[in-house]
Amino acid sequence: MKQYLSPLALSLKPSGIRKFFDLAATxxxxxxxxxxxxxxxxxxxxxxxxIYSLEQGQTMxxxxxxxxELRRELAKYLAKHQGLNYNPEKEILIxxxxxxxxxxxxxxxxxxxxxxxxxxPSFVAYAGCATLAGAEVHYVPTRxxxxxxxxxxxxxxxxxxxxxxxxLSYPNNPTGAIMxxxxxxxxxxxxxxxxxIVLSDEIYSDLTYAGNHTPFATLPYMNNRxxxxxxxxxxxxxxxxxxxxxxxxxxxIQTMTRIHQYTIMCAPIMAQVAALEGLRSGESAKRxxxxxxxxxxxxxxxxFREMGLNCFEPLGAFYVFPEIxxxxxxxxxxxxxxxxxxxxxxxxxxAFGPGGEGHIRCSYAYSTxxxxxxxxxMNRFVKKRL
Amino acid sequence: xxxAEDRRLLYVLSQDCRLTVEQLSIQTGLSCDYIEKKIQQxxxxxxxxxxxxxxxxxxxxxxxxxxxxxVKVLPQRGQGYDKIAQRFxxxxxxxxxxxxxxxxxxxxxxxxKNMHDIAQFVxxxxxxxxxxxxxxxxxxxxxxxxxxxxxxxxxxxxxxxxITP
Numbered sequence: 439m440k441q442y443l444s445p446l447a448l449s450l451k452p453s454g455i456r457k458f459f460d461l462a463a464t465x466x467x468x469x470x471x472x473x474x475x476x477x478x479x480x481x482x483x484x485x486x487x488x489i490y491s492l493e494q495g496q497t498m499x500x501x502x503x504x505x506x507e508l509r510r511e512l513a514k515y516l517a518k519h520q521g522l523n524y525n526p527e528k529e530i531l532i533x534x535x536x537x538x539x540x541x542x543x544x545x546x547x548x549x550x551x552x553x554x555x556x557x558x559p560s561f562v563a564y565a566g567c568a569t570l571a572g573a574e575v576h577y578v579p580t581r582x583x584x585x586x587x588x589x590x591x592x593x594x595x596x597x598x599x600x601x602x603x604x605x606l607s608y609p610n611n612p613t614g615a616i617m618x619x620x621x622x623x624x625x626x627x628x629x630x631x632x633x634x635i636v637l638s639d640e641i642y643s644d645l646t647y648a649g650n651h652t653p654f655a656t657l658p659y660m661n662n663r664x665x666x667x668x669x670x671x672x673x674x675x676x677x678x679x680x681x682x683x684x685x686x687x688x689x690x691i692q693t694m695t696r697i698h699q700y701t702i703m704c705a706p707i708m709a710q711v712a713a714l715e716g717l718r719s720g721e722s723a724k725r726x727x728x729x730x731x732x733x734x735x736x737x738x739x740x741x742f743r744e745m746g747l748n749c750f751e752p753l754g755a756f757y758v759f760p761e762i763x764x765x766x767x768x769x770x771x772x773x774x775x776x777x778x779x780x781x782x783x784x785x786x787x788x789a790f791g792p793g794g795e796g797h798i799r800c801s802y803a804y805s806t807x808x809x810x811x812x813x814x815x816m817n818r819f820v821k822k823r824l
Numbered sequence: 825x826x827x828a829e830d831r832r833l834l835y836v837l838s839q840d841c842r843l844t845v846e847q848l849s850i851q852t853g854l855s856c857d858y859i860e861k862k863i864q865q866x867x868x869x870x871x872x873x874x875x876x877x878x879x880x881x882x883x884x885x886x887x888x889x890x891x892x893x894x895v896k897v898l899p900q901r902g903q904g905y906d907k908i909a910q911r912f913x914x915x916x917x918x919x920x921x922x923x924x925x926x927x928x929x930x931x932x933x934x935x936x937k938n939m940h941d942i943a944q945f946v947x948x949x950x951x952x953x954x955x956x957x958x959x960x961x962x963x964x965x966x967x968x969x970x971x972x973x974x975x976x977x978x979x980x981x982x983x984x985x986x987i988t989p
Binding site: 470474 | 831835836839850851852853980984985986987988989
């Protein structure tokens with residue numbers, strides 16, 4: 439039946455993660471470090487708020503842009519914690535996870551043939567959404583020697599005059615890299631000079647372990663040029679609720695809201711209610727989770743370095759991205775053999791773009807006992823190959 | 825004000841006080857030397873009071889009963905509550921002593937083998953004290969949560985997929 443399918447849809451590559459998922463699912467006693475979501479359940483205050491709202495019969499549609507209370511609280515939160523100022527009536531849209539926001543941004547901005555610059559490696563959805571919107575994807579390599587921070591020279595090399603959007607995603611999945619204000623300033627200048635719209639996915643911004651996160655939109659003259667995308671999945675442990683948001687210039691947000699209105703209508707109300715509660719009273723639960731991640735992060739980096747692998751210190755998100763090429767294996771081979779031999783599931787770096795070759799992504803959203811056992815098994819595996 | 829480093833150290837220590845200095849160093853990013861000195865200082869200043877273990881006695885079928893005893897006292901001239909509280913805290917049966925707001929003045933947490941044990945303690949030791957006006961004893965029937973740890977109810981096991989982007 440393939441002849442009926444659109445060539446565009448057919449051109450989407452299957453996710454590199456799928457293969458390992460299928461393989462791992464058939465095995466027992468697997469420790470998986472392959473998960474891109476917190477091991478914590480959503481803090482109880484937020485779950486409780488959602489349960490209460492259901493008891494009260496809050497089961498209807500909300501306005502397309504999302505509950506106004508949530509948008510107002512979010513605007514307050516962004517102003518207080520991130521120095522971002524958005525009008526909750528016109529400049530914020532609540533979406534079904536940050537993923538929807540990425541899709542909407544591409545659809546609202548892309549004309550067929552426009553270029554989208556995407557740091558490589560990075561989260562799998564950017565290239566997919568860009569392709570579906572008819573864009574041409576330009577990967578911008580990032581490298582271990584720069585701690586996977588985007589360099590303006592690499593941006594310059596990947597740029598062609600048809601480029602319209604630059605995707606930024608820091609703290610980064612899968613590398614755990616962050617970008618400081620100093621790192622971002624030359625990127626901002628480049629965006630101005632080349633008239634690029636910056637789609638900045640900052641969903642891991644609360645999970646920054648050194649210094650304060652710099653939102654891209656706070657850089658000089660970047661406010662109108664930036665679509666600030668984030669959500670509640672990571673910092674509030676709300677992945678399954680699917681609630682994210684995008685904030686930016688009114689013209690962008692209003693057009694994105696129109697697309698959202700036809701395709702989604704609104705984000706689920708109970709998820710919005712839980713998110714609202716998170717903003718109002720989830721701060722201490724969030725801080726405690728961050729303390730725990732920080733501790734595990736150090737444990738993991740130390741573990742990989744002791745094995746004899748190069749592992750740069752990730753300062754954000756909940757991933758480490760050690761280099762495994764010294765074992766003589768490719769990322770794919772490493773992940774597959776490790777799974778078969780030691781029953782540890784990790785994700786090959788190449789699942790996040792060609793630049794991930796030579797690396798594996800390990801999530802530390804697991805208990806310390808599991809992490810120590812996984813490190814133990816991986817140590818055995820690596821030692822045999824060094 | 826506690827520094828971010830010290831807050832981190834206290835957090836890791838409170839999660840597992842059996843970690844060695846080397847393990848603490850890995851998990852906090854602080855030097856062994858700093859950690860050793862800091863812990864010594866905290867022990868000396870009684871910031872760290874004790875390294876304890878949280879036991880679920882129910883699992884051991886080890887009989888014990890806990891009571892909350894609210895006490896109304898007659899404060900002594902010039903001595904206030906502190907002197908009386910200090911007298912209470914000498915009894916080994918009394919595990920905690922709190923000064924309270926409300927109808928009663930002090931709240932005592934008393935442990936014994938059984939109800940009889942505690943009743944005897946109240947009638948023989950506590951009530952005869954001249955400073956006590958009245959007491960009200962309530963027994964704890966079941967401990968659901970203590971020190972932030974849930975003892976009963978289903979453990980939450982969030983089901984995650986094995987691999988997600």
